[in-house]
Amino acid sequence: xxxxxxxxxxxxxxxxxxxxENVSRRSFLGGALTVSGFVMAINVAPAGAREALKSxxxxxxGMPHGxxxxxxxxxxxxxxxxxxxxxxxxxxxxxIRTSLPLVVADEMEADWTRVKIxxxxxxxxxxxxxxxxGSRSMRHFIQPMRQCGAAMRQxxxxxxxxxWNCDIGQCKAQLHEVVNTESGEKLGYGELAQAAMSLPxxxxxxxxxxxxxxxxxxxxxxxxxxxxxxxxxxxxIYGADIRxxxxxxxxxxRPPVVGGKIxxxxxxxxxxxxxxxxxxxxxxxxxxxxxxxxVGGVAVVANSTFAALKGREAxxxxxxxxxxxxxxxxxxxxxxxxxxxxxxKVIRNQGDVDKAFAExxxxxxxxxxxxxxxxxxxxxxxxxxxxxxxxxxxWAPVQSPFGARKDIxxxxxxxxxxxxxxxxxxGGGFGRKSKWDWMIEAVHIxxxxxxxxxxxxxxxxxxxxxxxxHTTSVERIEMAIDAKGKVTGWxxxxxxxxxxxxxxxxxxxxxxxxxxxxxxxxxxxxxxVRCENGEAKAHARIGWFRSVSNLPRAFAVQSAVAxxxxxxxxxxxxxxxxxxxxxxxxxxxxxxFPEDFWNYGEPYPEFPINVARLKGVVNLAAEKAGxxxxxxxxxxxxxxxxxxxxxxxxxxxxxxxxxxxTIRVPxxxxxxxxxxxxxxERIRSQMEGAAVMGMSAAAYSxxxxxxxxxxxxxxxxxxxxxxxxxxxxxxxxxxxPKEGHHAGGIGEPGVPPFAPAFANAIFAASGQRLRxxxxxxxxxx
Numbered sequence: 001x002x003x004x005x006x007x008x009x010x011x012x013x014x015x016x017x018x019x020x021e022n023v024s025r026r027s028f029l030g031g032a033l034t035v036s037g038f039v040m041a042i043n044v045a046p047a048g049a050r051e052a053l054k055s056x057x058x059x060x061x062g063m064p065h066g067x068x069x070x071x072x073x074x075x076x077x078x079x080x081x082x083x084x085x086x087x088x089x090x091x092x093x094x095x096i097r098t099s100l101p102l103v104v105a106d107e108m109e110a111d112w113t114r115v116k117i118x119x120x121x122x123x124x125x126x127x128x129x130x131x132x133x134g135s136r137s138m139r140h141f142i143q144p145m146r147q148c149g150a151a152m153r154q155x156x157x158x159x160x161x162x163x164w165n166c167d168i169g170q171c172k173a174q175l176h177e178v179v180n181t182e183s184g185e186k187l188g189y190g191e192l193a194q195a196a197m198s199l200p201x202x203x204x205x206x207x208x209x210x211x212x213x214x215x216x217x218x219x220x221x222x223x224x225x226x227x228x229x230x231x232x233x234x235x236x237i238y239g240a241d242i243r244x245x246x247x248x249x250x251x252x253x254r255p256p257v258v259g260g261k262i263x264x265x266x267x268x269x270x271x272x273x274x275x276x277x278x279x280x281x282x283x284x285x286x287x288x289x290x291x292x293x294x295v296g297g298v299a300v301v302a303n304s305t306f307a308a309l310k311g312r313e314a315x316x317x318x319x320x321x322x323x324x325x326x327x328x329x330x331x332x333x334x335x336x337x338x339x340x341x342x343x344x345k346v347i348r349n350q351g352d353v354d355k356a357f358a359e360x361x362x363x364x365x366x367x368x369x370x371x372x373x374x375x376x377x378x379x380x381x382x383x384x385x386x387x388x389x390x391x392x393x394x395w396a397p398v399q400s401p402f403g404a405r406k407d408i409x410x411x412x413x414x415x416x417x418x419x420x421x422x423x424x425x426x427g428g429g430f431g432r433k434s435k436w437d438w439m440i441e442a443v444h445i446x447x448x449x450x451x452x453x454x455x456x457x458x459x460x461x462x463x464x465x466x467x468x469x470h471t472t473s474v475e476r477i478e479m480a481i482d483a484k485g486k487v488t489g490w491x492x493x494x495x496x497x498x499x500x501x502x503x504x505x506x507x508x509x510x511x512x513x514x515x516x517x518x519x520x521x522x523x524x525x526x527x528x529v530r531c532e533n534g535e536a537k538a539h540a541r542i543g544w545f546r547s548v549s550n551l552p553r554a555f556a557v558q559s560a561v562a563x564x565x566x567x568x569x570x571x572x573x574x575x576x577x578x579x580x581x582x583x584x585x586x587x588x589x590x591x592x593f594p595e596d597f598w599n600y601g602e603p604y605p606e607f608p609i610n611v612a613r614l615k616g617v618v619n620l621a622a623e624k625a626g627x628x629x630x631x632x633x634x635x636x637x638x639x640x641x642x643x644x645x646x647x648x649x650x651x652x653x654x655x656x657x658x659x660x661x662t663i664r665v666p667x668x669x670x671x672x673x674x675x676x677x678x679x680x681e682r683i684r685s686q687m688e689g690a691a692v693m694g695m696s697a698a699a700y701s702x703x704x705x706x707x708x709x710x711x712x713x714x715x716x717x718x719x720x721x722x723x724x725x726x727x728x729x730x731x732x733x734x735x736x737p738k739e740g741h742h743a744g745g746i747g748e749p750g751v752p753p754f755a756p757a758f759a760n761a762i763f764a765a766s767g768q769r770l771r772x773x774x775x776x777x778x779x780x781x
Contacts, residue, residue, distance in 0.1 A: 066129030067140065070201060071148040071155070073126060074104065077197070081176060081190030083110045088120040088127035089137045090399050091227070092377075092426035092433070093689070094747050095682040096137045098226040100145050103678055106217040107149025107210060108156070110189070111176040117226050122401025122421035132399045133434045133544065134601070135645035135745025142678060142743050150207045152196070159195035160187050175216075221681040227425065239382040239397040239424045244453035247384070248277065250445050251308045251457060254297035254466050257321040257708035258541050259288065265298055266316035273314055275307025276300060280448045282441070289503055290541060292407060292435045295466065299445050305457050325708035327539035329371070332705075333472070336495045336536060337367060340476035344493055344532035345509055348520040350592030351528030353480075356489025360480035364564050368477070368556035369772040371702035373470040374463070374718060375545055379427025381458040383442035387451030392419045396439050397426035404436035411440050412447065430693075431544035435468050464718050465710040468543025469703055471496045475556035480528070485568045487579060489528040494519055496552070497538035508535035510549075516598030518553030518642060518752065523609055525581025529592060539708065546690075547748040550644045551697060551755065555773060558640035558756030563769065572760060573622050573639050583612035600645050606742055607646045614641055616735060617650035617671040624733050625652035625669035634658075636764025640756035645745030647674040648735075651691075651753040653727075655761035661781040663762060665695060665727040668754070673735035674744040684732040687750045691727040694754025696720040699777045725777055 076084040085104050091097035101117050104110075120127045129140070153173045160178035161168040170182050177188045217223050230236040255261065267279040284296025298317060302308035357363065383396040392412065398404050401421040409416040426433055442456035458466075473496035480489030498510040510533050520531050545551070558576075565575035586609040588597050599607060618641045622628075625637060634657040641650040652669040668691045677683060700719035704711045712718035721727075755773055763769050768779050 066124060067144045068126070068128035069144045069147040069151075069204075071152040072197065072201065074145070074148050075108070075152050077189050077193035079190050079193060081188045081193075082114055082116060083189065084116045084118050086118050086120050086127070088130050089141070090130075090132040090397075090401070090423050090426055090429070090433075092132070092397070092399065092429035094137070094686060095225055095679065096132065098223065099138060099679045099682055100141055101226070102217050102223055103142055103145040104149040104152075106215055107146050108152040109173040109175060109216070112217060112223055114176060119423050121423065122405040124402040130400065130402045131434065132429070133431060135647075135748040136601070137747075138678060139646065139743045139745050142676065146209055147204065147207060150209050151202050154202050154207065155196040155199045156189060156192050158199055159192040162195065163187065163192070218678045219680065221679060223679070231425075236425050238379055238427050239384070239395065240379070240455075240457065242384040242395045242424065242455070244384060244386060247453040247455055248301050248449060249303065249305045249308050249455050249457065250299050250301045250442070251305065251312050251459070252297045252299045252441060252462075253312050253315055253317055254295050254462070255284065255319050255321070256465065256710070257319070257324050257327075258290070258295060258539075259284070259322040259324050260295075261320045261322065262296070262298065263318040263320045267298070269314035269316070270300060270311040273302075273307060273311040275302045275304055276311040277302055278449060279311070279315075280445065282444060289501065289505065291503055292403075292437050292440075294437045294441045294444070299441070299448070301445060301449060301454065305455070308457075309459070321708055324539045327705045327708040329472075329704040329706070332539070333369065333474070336472070336474040336534075337369075339495045339534035339536065340367060340474045340493045342534065344495070344534035346530060347515050347533050347594055348529060348531035348592050350530070353489050353491055353528045353530040356480040356528040357478070357491070359482075360489065361483040362481040364477075364479040364481065364560070364567060366477045366556070366560045366563055367771060368475045368552065368559060370473050370552040370555060370697075371704065371773060372472045372540065373545055373697060373701045374467040374703050374712075375428075375430035375432035375470075376464055376701075376715070376718060376720065377426070377428025377430055377432060380460055380463045381433070381438040382455065383439045384453060384455045385439070385442040385446040386453035387443070387446050390414065390418055392443055393422065394420070394439050394443060395422045395424055396436070396442075397424050397429070397433055398436055398439065399426070399429050399431075399434040400436065404439050407436060408440055408443050412443060430546045431548075432463075432467060435543060460715070461713045464703070464712055464714065468502065468541045470545030470551070471499065471542050471549065473549075473552040475552055477556055477560040479560070479564060481568075487524070487526050487564070490522070490524065490526045491530050491532070492519060492522065492557070493532045493534055494553070495534035495536050496549070497536045497540075497542055499542045499544060499548070501538035502542055506538055508537045509533050512594065512596045512598040514549045515594060516600070517549040517644065518557060519549070520593055520597060521609060521643070522557060523586060523611055523614060523643065524579040525584075525611075526579070540705065546693060547644060547751040550642060550748070550752040552773075554640065554642040554752035555755045555759070558642065558753065559759050559771065562638065562756070562760040562763065566763070571628075573618065573627055576618060576639065576641065577615055580611050580615050580618075583615065585610050600745070602646055607744075609643060613648045613673050613735075613741075614643060617641060617648045617673050620733055620735065621650040621652045621669050621671035624671065624731060625654070625667075627652065634765055636761045636766070638757040638760025638762070638764055640753040640760065642749070642752040644749040644752055646742070647672065647744030647746060647749040649673075649687075649749045649753050651750075651757045653754065653757040653761045655758065655765045657762075657765050657779065657781070659781065661778045662725070663699065663777050663779065664725065665758070667729045667731065668727045669731045669733070670750060671733045671735065672746070672750070673737075673741070674746050674749070675737045675741040676743040677734065677737065677746070680734055683734055683746055686746050687732040688730040690750025691730045691754055692721050694751045695727055695758065697751070698755035698758045698773055698775055700774050702774050
């Protein structure tokens with residue numbers, strides 16, 4: 001998401017750069033660099049040259065921005081044959097730290113048991129785009145990593161051919177060694193490493209990629225998560241695990257209302273708390289947009305986190321809450337409903353909607369609401385920072401390390417070369433850790449204490465009360481129905497504070513990225529369609545949350561379909577398929593899409609909206625769930641489908657209502673068409689997690705404001721699905737990709753269909769229609 005916003009809000013292309021990496025204990029060998037027995041590259045192609053590589057032979061379309069495919073950047077081989085693969089994406093539970101190196105290992109015929117993984121620091125000129133968000137790590141990097149692996153394989157084969165003085169056609173890489181197919185001789189990768197690394201990287205058009213039947217690891221689902229043992233045994237290093245000599249500990253008191261300022265501070269009691277060593281005030285931004293700047297406040301530095309927390313409790317701070325103190329959830333929500341009843345800014349216009357409604361035999365109107373949400377990952381925010389001789393180092397569980405590096409350099413007014421950002425494992429992210437305000441806080445605190453290392457720890461309360469929140473929204477769906485029960489007109493009005501308010505002056509309207517998430521791209525075959533956006537000014541920091549605006553749009557659209565089916569006496573699945581219409585690729589211009597229609601950053605010809613794929617996952621999920629079967633009283637099935645991040649997901653949720661009205665979910669059936677894929681085990685895992693997070697959003701999670709401040713503080717009042725009530729079984733069915741079905745995203749697309757399928761199942765089981773998220777986990781009986 002950050003990359004997309006930067007591209008949309010700023011113009012310009014990356015400048016050409018030459019990078020020289022300084023490494024200690026080095027010696028040059030034939031144009032390569034040897035470090036502790038490893039052969040590594042020192043040259044980086046200029047950005048312009050990298051971006052000129054546009055062809056994707058298999059599994060993806062045109063090369064996205066910020067991609068580097070030089071194998072010497074990502075692969076190192078020791079003289080003993082151990083292979084190290086650099087992963088430049090952040091690991092937060094998706095398995096990306098395993099899956100992308102697995103692609104490299106497969107193409108280069110490396111033995112996975114001899115592969116080590118090294119986490120890249122924040123350095124996009126060297127590694128390419130590092131914003132681990134937008135469900136694009138596999139979507140954008142499967143093919144570049146295949147290129148890296150295939151190039152290294154051919155370099156190893158060429159090095160072997162030179163040693164044997166034979167034709168390269170006789171040399172075949174096979175499980176960590178190169179075999180001479182005529183003589184039977186073998187050379188291990190360690191024996192070939194130095195010679196291979198001294199060779200030029202093969203041109204893209206000369207690369208020979210494996211066919212699917214030659215894959216050793218891809219598509220098999222057999223490779224374990226690289227860090228699985230360390231994670232399960234507590235050895236894995238997360239942000240809070242970093243320890244540096246002489247490290248201090250800090251927490252901050254922040255203004256409860258965004259944009260608030262310090263009026264006065266009395267820290268005398270704090271300074272008397274045992275272990276407290278200092279109290280420092282920090283000013284926040286003068287005015288919005290705030291971007292990712294810290295909100296300001298008072299830092300307490302101590303010899304332990306406990307002492308710092310006790311010191312913060314003793315602080316007496318008077319705040320000037322500022323203009324956003326007017327923010328009240330109840331009042332604001334009523335205003336959104338009123339706005340949704342009125343015409344808004346037209347975003348999509350197809351046919352003659354006014355005529356369709358004027359001539360309608362009947363109409364349908366449904367209004368759907370979603371509350372703000374916090375990402376609330378299990379691991380609260382934390383960062384360790386130090387400044388030595390004008391050089392800054394930061395360790396943090398961050399999704400966008402290079403963005404953090406740039407802003408830290410700007411905040412301290414130092415060259416970016418003097419900033420290093422180390423990426424730890426993330427204990428969940430969901431978009432919150434794509435913002436780095438807390439890292440800048442840590443650096444400023446270190447600066448205040450003479451550059452000494454300091455760990456800034458956010459509490460759960462800090463995280464929930466000072467987040468960048470998923471937007472709140474009201475979605476109003478209106479349908480015109482003719483005498484035959486056919487939908488002839490569709491009007492969708494969306495009212496929500498925009499994420500763009502975080503980055504630019506707030507117009508009160510959303511922008512093309514938000515419009516492209518289940519709103520302007522609605523796929524139904526209806527002759528007359530209008531999508532309108534009503535004004536809603538932001539009074540909180542709005543940020544991305546897993547699947548972003550797809551959540552309220554899928555909830556509204558797919559709930560409305562099931563409501564229409566009930567109104568017309570139709571089966572919900574049949575109604576959904578009828579509205580989807582004929583198998584076709586939607587023509588954005590003919591469908592009245594806006595000129596700046598956003599397609600998840602992908603070229604539309606290669607990643608079109610393919611209705612046949614939507615219908616395919618609907619039919620597959622329905623079949624596997626036993627759609628139409630007779631269920632006991634108090635049970636029901638609900639169905640929903642959504643396209644997001646270039647993938648198609650349908651879900652059938654099975655709901656069971658207990659005698660006391662508690663809503664249980666014994667099973668979820670998901671059908672996923674994500675195009676070319678690598679790791680089916682991770683796809684299943686992501687769908688399972690999406691069902692749980694989907695239930696959190698659908699039934700439990702809400703952030704509300706009173707006097708501009710967040711009313712929730714911890715999991716006790718900002719609830720999520722727990723072991724007491726969560727989807728008991730998630731069955732995942734992956735559609736095998738057809739030719740031309742490029743890799744789509746997988747981390748986020750599973751979340752949007754859950755809430756509408758859940759609501760539709762509740763209606764099927766109880767006859768009660770719930771239109772506001774969170775819906776709760778109990779109904780009246």
